[in-house]
Amino acid sequence: MHSSRSFAIAAVAALCWQTVLAVPHVPRQSSADNHALNRQRADAVKDAFQFAWDGYYKYAFPHDELHPLSNSYSDSRNGWGASAVDAFSTAIVMQNADVTNTILSYIPTINFGQPVPGSQISLFETTIRYLAGMLSGYDLLKGPLSGLTTNTAAVDAILTQAQNLANNLSFAFDTPTGIPSNNLYFNPQSTDGSTSNGLATIGSLVLEWTHLSDLTGNKTYAALSQKGQSYLLHPQPASSEPFPGLLGTNVNISNGVFLDAEGGWVGGDDSFYEYLLKMYVYDSTRFASYKDRWVLAADSTIQYLASHPSTRPDLTFVAMYDGQELIFESEHLACFNGGNFILGGLVLKEQKYIDFGIALVTGCEDTYANTLTGIGPEVFRWVTNTTAANDTTNPGPSSHEEAFYKKAGFYITDGAYILRPEVIESFYYAYRATGNQTYRDWAWNGFVAVNTTCRVGSGFAELQNVNAANGGGFNDFQDSFLFAEVLKYSYLIHAPDNVWQTNHNGVNQFVFNTEAHPFKVAGPPI
Ligand SMILES: *[C@@H]1O[C@H](CO)[C@@H](O)[C@H](O)[C@H]1NC(C)=O
Ligand SMILES: *[C@@H]1O[C@H](CO)[C@@H](O)[C@H](O)[C@H]1NC(C)=O
Ligand SMILES: *[C@@H]1O[C@H](CO)[C@@H](O)[C@H](O)[C@H]1NC(C)=O
Ligand SMILES: *[C@@H]1O[C@H](CO)[C@@H](O)[C@H](O)[C@H]1NC(C)=O
Ligand SMILES: *[C@@H]1O[C@H](CO)[C@@H](O)[C@H](O)[C@H]1NC(C)=O
Ligand SMILES: *[C@@H]1O[C@H](CO)[C@@H](O)[C@H](O)[C@H]1NC(C)=O
Numbered sequence: 001m002h003s004s005r006s007f008a009i010a011a012v013a014a015l016c017w018q019t020v021l022a023v024p025h026v027p028r029q030s031s032a033d034n035h036a037l038n039r040q041r042a043d044a045v046k047d048a049f050q051f052a053w054d055g056y057y058k059y060a061f062p063h064d065e066l067h068p069l070s071n072s073y074s075d076s077r078n079g080w081g082a083s084a085v086d087a088f089s090t091a092i093v094m095q096n097a098d099v100t101n102t103i104l105s106y107i108p109t110i111n112f113g114q115p116v117p118g119s120q121i122s123l124f125e126t127t128i129r130y131l132a133g134m135l136s137g138y139d140l141l142k143g144p145l146s147g148l149t150t151n152t153a154a155v156d157a158i159l160t161q162a163q164n165l166a167n168n169l170s171f172a173f174d175t176p177t178g179i180p181s182n183n184l185y186f187n188p189q190s191t192d193g194s195t196s197n198g199l200a201t202i203g204s205l206v207l208e209w210t211h212l213s214d215l216t217g218n219k220t221y222a223a224l225s226q227k228g229q230s231y232l233l234h235p236q237p238a239s240s241e242p243f244p245g246l247l248g249t250n251v252n253i254s255n256g257v258f259l260d261a262e263g264g265w266v267g268g269d270d271s272f273y274e275y276l277l278k279m280y281v282y283d284s285t286r287f288a289s290y291k292d293r294w295v296l297a298a299d300s301t302i303q304y305l306a307s308h309p310s311t312r313p314d315l316t317f318v319a320m321y322d323g324q325e326l327i328f329e330s331e332h333l334a335c336f337n338g339g340n341f342i343l344g345g346l347v348l349k350e351q352k353y354i355d356f357g358i359a360l361v362t363g364c365e366d367t368y369a370n371t372l373t374g375i376g377p378e379v380f381r382w383v384t385n386t387t388a389a390n391d392t393t394n395p396g397p398s399s400h401e402e403a404f405y406k407k408a409g410f411y412i413t414d415g416a417y418i419l420r421p422e423v424i425e426s427f428y429y430a431y432r433a434t435g436n437q438t439y440r441d442w443a444w445n446g447f448v449a450v451n452t453t454c455r456v457g458s459g460f461a462e463l464q465n466v467n468a469a470n471g472g473g474f475n476d477f478q479d480s481f482l483f484a485e486v487l488k489y490s491y492l493i494h495a496p497d498n499v500w501q502t503n504h505n506g507v508n509q510f511v512f513n514t515e516a517h518p519f520k521v522a523g524p525p526i
């Protein structure tokens with residue numbers, strides 16, 4: 001998941017992570033017993049899924065999302081039933097046959113040639129939610145969970161619909177460089193005229209479009225996405241790569257040249273780094289060079305971006321940058337990074353990435369544990385001892401936030417919670433890697449907090465302020481990723497071992513896309 005944001009500049013010396021803090025060595029405890037079912041918790045998450053589905057189905061289906069307070073709906077994802085398609089793979093791994101078959105019957109009826117009139121279509125969002133939701137459901141229902149349905153004609157129709165969707169979208173790549181335009185219109189086909197596209201929106205298509213080619217034999221989808229990706233693997237100019245492997249954000253669609261050197265593991269950039277590794281998990285033969293780029297980015301992150309808040313030297317956050325200047329701000333979105341480092345450590349058999357990932361997971365848990373609701377904020381900041389007190393680009397907390405900052409090691413600059421998954425997602429990887437029950441407890445605490453504070457009316461609503469009583473009020477909106485991600489990772493961490501679970505030995509039969517849809521890996525075991 002991602003969002004586009006702008007950010008300020010600061011002149012600060014980079015800290016070396018290893019020299020500041022002794023790394024907690026996390027032992028590999030990996031007996032299968034540690035991953036046994038916790039039935040009570042797994043069932044509680046299934047109940048929450050059924051509740052949210054029932055509300056959506058009654059008041060919103062087949063629209064994109066439920067408004068749980070007013071029992072109404074919206075179509076922010078072009079009106080193709082985003083919550084249904086995003087819920088599909090979660091219903092399947094929960095082995096909820098009723099919901100699975102309801103969604104399965106619906107998907108062949110979607111007209112992907114016709115969005116809600118006038119609506120803009122995001123190539124990125126459409127790919128990670130709709131295309132991925134369908135491909136994942138297809139993998140699971142053709143494979144290990146085929147027993148959930150007898151409707152094999154509908155299962156076959158999913159793949160046809162995935163092709164229909166991709167064929168309808170593919171004009172996006174018809175640019176001078178092959179770097180796609182992200183913001184599209186259909187009937188007639190056009191774009192919003194943007195002359196640039198972003199790192200995450202260009203670089204988080206390749207898993208889905210490659211998998212579609214692998215399933216259908218039509219090599220065009222893979223070729224289109226990999227052409228766009230190629231400009232990110234060989235970034236120009238050199239100044240757009242301020243640290244090895246860490247890139248700027250905006251790319252000129254006409255010539256493939258980066259337009260800036262601002263970035264990080266935050267919204268707008270995030271899933272580009274995520275997919276460098278996940279492509280290698282998907283096929284280590286074809287995508288070895290992607291792994292090399294991930295290793296560069298990961299090592300630079302440990303060396304240059306890791307940062308410890310002045311009041312809590314025990315915590316590790318990852319800074320953003322503009323060129324080589326660091327910005328001590330992060331986001332709920334960025335908290336996927338702990339899980340991504342842990343997955344990298346497992347797959348590459350490199351304990352240092354697991355240890356660093358656990359440190360990041362611990363920092364994200366701190367953003368949950370210190371708020372009144374037990375849920376972390378959308379955006380937060382910290383200061384380091386190397387930040388000058390009068391540095392306006394790296395401001396410290398205001399006087400009324402000082403006590404909170406002293407205790408928590410971060411202060412909140414945007415307190416919203418919009419049902420994002422990334423913190424629980426990273427707990428999932430920490431638990432799958434180590435079998436340490438503490439990460440299950442953290443994920444359970446997060447789920448219970450969401451269930452306690454966000455659950456209202458016919459579903460779950462966004463919060464305005466995680467550090468106010470009752471979340472400071474609601475926004476009447478339930479995004480589709482509640483189904484795809486929050487409830488899936490909350491469930492899977494308590495569910496028994498299975499082929500779709502991430503494996504502590506680094507050999508995986510499935511890999512999750514950035515929306516938590518599991519794809520069957522294509523390559524030989526690593
Ligand atoms: C677009 O999708 C619809 C069905 O979802 C399909 O009927 C149509 O043929 C597709 N268009 C293209 C160009 O493939
Ligand atoms: C393969 O995919 C491309 C890209 O969408 C499409 O234009 C072409 O018609 C497809 N070929 C076949 C044989 O379906
Ligand atoms: C993008 O590339 C085109 C073609 O080289 C060039 O004319 C244009 O000035 C570039 N845009 C920016 C903002 O650099
Ligand atoms: C920052 O300085 C304070 C006071 O000297 C010290 O207690 C704290 O450990 C330092 N924090 C870091 C991250 O080094
Ligand atoms: C910040 O403080 C330092 C010394 O404390 C001073 O040299 C510098 O001019 C100050 N900068 C601003 C922008 O006030
Ligand atoms: C489990 O994880 C917690 C949190 O990171 C840590 O404090 C604890 O030492 C770990 N337990 C073991 C046995 O490694």
Ligand SMILES: *[C@@H]1O[C@H](CO)[C@@H](O)[C@H](O)[C@H]1NC(C)=O
Nearest residue numbers: 044045048447448451452455
């Ligand atoms: C979730 O909330 C519902 C409604 O308040 C409640 O019945 C249920 O017990 C809660 N589940 C958990 C695990 O707290």
